[in-house]
Each structure stands twice: as C-alpha cells, then as structure tokens.
Amino acid sequence: GAVVSQHPSRVICKSGTSVKIECRSLDFQATTMFWYRQFPKQSLMLMATSNEGSKATYEQGVEKDKFLINHASLTLSTLTVTSAHPEDSSFYICSASTRGGRGEQYFGPGTRLTVT
Amino acid sequence: AQSVTQPDIHITVSEGASLELRCNYSYGATPYLFWYVQSPGQGLQLLLKYFSGDTLVQGIKGFEAEFKRSQSSFNLRKPSVHWSDAAEYFCAVGTSNDYKLSFGAGTTVTVRA
Secondary structure, three states: OOOOOEEOOEEEEEOOEEEEEEEEEOOOOEEEEEEEEEOOOEEEEEEEEEEEOOOEEOOOOOOOEEEEEEEOOOOEEEEEOOOHHHHHEEEEEEEOOOOOOOOOOOOOOOEEEEHH | OEEEEEEOOOOEEEOOOOEEEEEEEEEOOEEEEEEEEEEOOOOOEEEEEEOOOEEEEOOOHHHHEEEEHHHHHHEEOOOOOHHHHOOOEEEEEEEEOOOEEEEEEEEEEEEEE
C-alpha cells in the first residue's frame, strides 16, 4: 500500500518551453502533497506544499510563477515548470501524506528533467 | 525550526560487517523521526519511523534505530550489511505543526566485497 507514482520518469525539453510532471497516489487519498528538488549528490529541498483544493504554499526562494503546482484531487498533484531554462534541470520528487499520518510521507520515484 | 545533521558524508563497510549511521536533530518538542533510503536515480523508501513509545524501532531490511532524547540522536544500525544496502541514506525530522520534513544531507554507504 501507499504507492505514489510520477510521470514522466525522464523528460528532456528545450529552453523556453514548459513541462508538466504528474504525481499520483495510487491506493490512498493524499490530503497533502509535497514537491522536492534534488541536485546531484545533495539532499532534498522542499519546494512547496499543496493541499487538495487550495493554493500551494511555496518555500522561501521558490518562484511560484515558475513552478506552478495544482492539487486538483485527492490523488493527483501536478508541477509545471514554466519557461524552463537549463538551470531548472534537476531531479524532482513528489511525496504524499494523509491526514493523521503524523508526517509520514510516501515518495514517488522522481522525475529527471533536462533542459537543453 | 527543526533541523537534522548527518555527520558522516560517506561510509564504506565490508559486506557482512555492521553498519551505524549517525543522525542528530534539533527540535524543541518531541519530533517525528524517519530514516529513508534512496538508490541511484530513484525515489525514497521509508526504512523506519519513530513517533513515540519504545525508543528502539525496527524497520525493513533488517534495520533498526534508537531514539535518544538526551543526545538528540536517532542513529540507524544494521548488524550485517549486504551488497544491496549500498545507497544513500537520509534522516528526516517532522513535527506535529505542519508535517513538513527536514532532511539531513545524507550519508552514502558503499559496501565492499
């Protein structure tokens, strides 16, 4: 149980284009989803927290107009990287938690974004 | 705000030997503590967690961790490592306020034959 999927697993896009990453909780309802960014050989950096049906809360320093997050249902959240640039290339990981889960997060397999 | 320190960036251990990964946290109240493992290019898998109660917690793959409030530590141990244990290990702390997790920098474990 508690499986989270991400799609796509890898994406290459040209500079200036937008790319959407989906995060789905497959067998549970995720009241909260989190989006992280991970640089090579580094830890996870929380980008934003989203609750179903409400606007995402972004961490300090994360551009909300660049990284659009939508949490339209209890099983789906999307991250759209708008006008992507090479410096946006990274590994993006989502996680999901349930109400009352006491902070336990279930992680997706990640999406490798390369902007050329 | 809470924070996590993993003092060891890289540990090399022989297959069959014991492993201990250190984790120290900073938080004013009782934290929620987690250990995750990440294989290259993959997401994170939960090894074990501590919320309350027994301070020695058992996890998957033969791992265990001990919560020591006096030392603000939550060290991960495994009595005998397997080559498949080579991975990146992250300690994380959460709180009951917002359920966000703060991650340590991670420890890379290399297993030699």
